[in-house]
Amino acid sequence: MRRPLVAGNWKMNGNLKSIHALVEELKRGIDQVGEVDVAVMPPFVYIPEVTRLLKDSRIAVGAQNMSRHAAGAFTGEVSGEMLKEFGCRYAIIGHSERRANYGETDEKAARKVVGVKERGLIPILCVGETLMEHERGNTYGVVKRQVDAVLDFFGVEMFRGTVIAYEPVWAIGTGKTATPEIAQSVHSFIRDRLAERNEAIANEVRIIYGGSVKASNAAALFAMPDIDGGLVGGASLDAREFLSICKAAAQ
Numbered sequence: 001m002r003r004p005l006v007a008g009n010w011k012m013n014g015n016l017k018s019i020h021a022l023v024e025e026l027k028r029g030i031d032q033v034g035e036v037d038v039a040v041m042p043p044f045v046y047i048p049e050v051t052r053l054l055k056d057s058r059i060a061v062g063a064q065n066m067s068r069h070a071a072g073a074f075t076g077e078v079s080g081e082m083l084k085e086f087g088c089r090y091a092i093i094g095h096s097e098r099r100a101n102y103g104e105t106d107e108k109a110a111r112k113v114v115g116v117k118e119r120g121l122i123p124i125l126c127v128g129e130t131l132m133e134h135e136r137g138n139t140y141g142v143v144k145r146q147v148d149a150v151l152d153f154f155g156v157e158m159f160r161g162t163v164i165a166y167e168p169v170w171a172i173g174t175g176k177t178a179t180p181e182i183a184q185s186v187h188s189f190i191r192d193r194l195a196e197r198n199e200a201i202a203n204e205v206r207i208i209y210g211g212s213v214k215a216s217n218a219a220a221l222f223a224m225p226d227i228d229g230g231l232v233g234g235a236s237l238d239a240r241e242f243l244s245i246c247k248a249a250a251q
């Protein structure tokens, strides 16, 4: 049995006041959420404050990105050691916004997955096709290329303990969601791809869905056999909405 994971990607949103209010409401509500791992990914500067506020809580903290390097002349970057020092457990890698706006290629994302694992953190590797690729019927080809970048260079072992987030780019922040059937079909394709190399790892790996997940559509998505939770953007900034999504994953 794979334990579901719901991760909230706050992106570049919030301020000290709003983040305090959000975390306090999450802490109050988390006791009503069943068996599911829950994590939030604040902007880097707020990570120390959020880990402090969540010290005795089961809500984990992660980062939205991470340098693959341990230390050195990498202006503007943050290392895994730094994230660990402030209590992070997860790091999102290869988010479509980083691929589109910051030149994160398949190869860079794959190398970062290795870096995250070497630091003892859990990578959440994002994959997914753009609207144009979707309309051209190239969803599976794109996802295969993105997964294979890790598989071919570093081997299937890299996926032990790694989380994969299938996030169709056309569904991120648009209010459009992949139907549960479409998402299930891509998740099962990814799992089959891993199973060709190692069935045990394929069965263990958590594949979560992202793209306009809300309280109103979460239950139908999470009911699918290969959807093991969600990566939630906009709705993770609203505590009640996010907690409802967590509850849906626990069922």
Ligand code: PEP
Residues within 6 Å of the ligand: 009, 167, 171, 172, 173, 174, 175, 210, 211, 212, 213, 231, 232, 233, 234, 235
């Ligand atoms: C995301 O940014 O990973 C995401 C899924 O965003 P949203 O839920 O807002 O579509």
